[in-house]
Amino acid sequence: MSHTQMMKGIIDGCLLAIIDGKECYGYEMAERLGEYGFDAVSEGTIYPLLMRMQREGLVTSVRRASTAGPQRKYYSLTKEGKQALVEFSLRWQQLEKSVNAVLKKEME
Amino acid sequence: MSHTQMMKGIIDGCLLAIIDGKECYGYEMAERLGEYGFDAVSEGTIYPLLMRMQREGLVTSVRRASTAGPQRKYYSLTKEGKQALVEFSLRWQQLEKSVNAVLKKEME
């Protein structure tokens, strides 16, 4: 029952949500997740995930120069990505409901 | 982004909660999870999980006869199991808060 197991299938949906708000690059997404209260999410998690989602057609990317370091790879949602975000949100709400029902009913 | 990935690290905590309420056997736990709104959880998931938790000292088990089939293996929480349940509950609340923050902030 480690912390990282509970993140599986969650991080990708959260990244979609972050990208949906405004185009974003990987390094920044890691920081944003931290601000939202997640434990530091490794770049070894984020980059492969973004590449997978691009392969699946959920996001597109553009490289742009930065004033403070190497080029950034900005991601945006495709129509399929937006749809995937909606589905993630629904699945999350369902999970939330079920887990809270178990915890509430069974813990006293 | 499959459904099953999102269950990782969640099911074990829910089983602890179910066992905490009242001693219970694997086959019944699968049904109970269904009642709480989870998609059918495979027995190939539950039994190895219970064995692992017993190996880790979170639960103990007793075999008892059933009037309607083969013997049942009833599980109860140990002190460590109760502690693990509390920790799971806290981790879940933290995750819930973070994910909802991302979805709320980023989805319009």
Added chain:
DNA sequence: TTTATATACCTTGTAAAACAAGATAGTGAA
């Protein structure tokens, strides 16, 4: 110049978990 720091991306290998699919067995009813 050299060094350090922050930025930014990517790769490899590992561990953990859920599940499909099947095996095994007891019970009771048609």
Added chain:
DNA sequence: TTCACTATCTTGTTTTACAAGGTATATAAA
């Protein structure tokens, strides 16, 4: 005897998060 329900367990597969490392750019201090 055949079927359905109950009940446990095993094997092999797939997916995922991460640790640990590598590469490279920009800025500023030493």
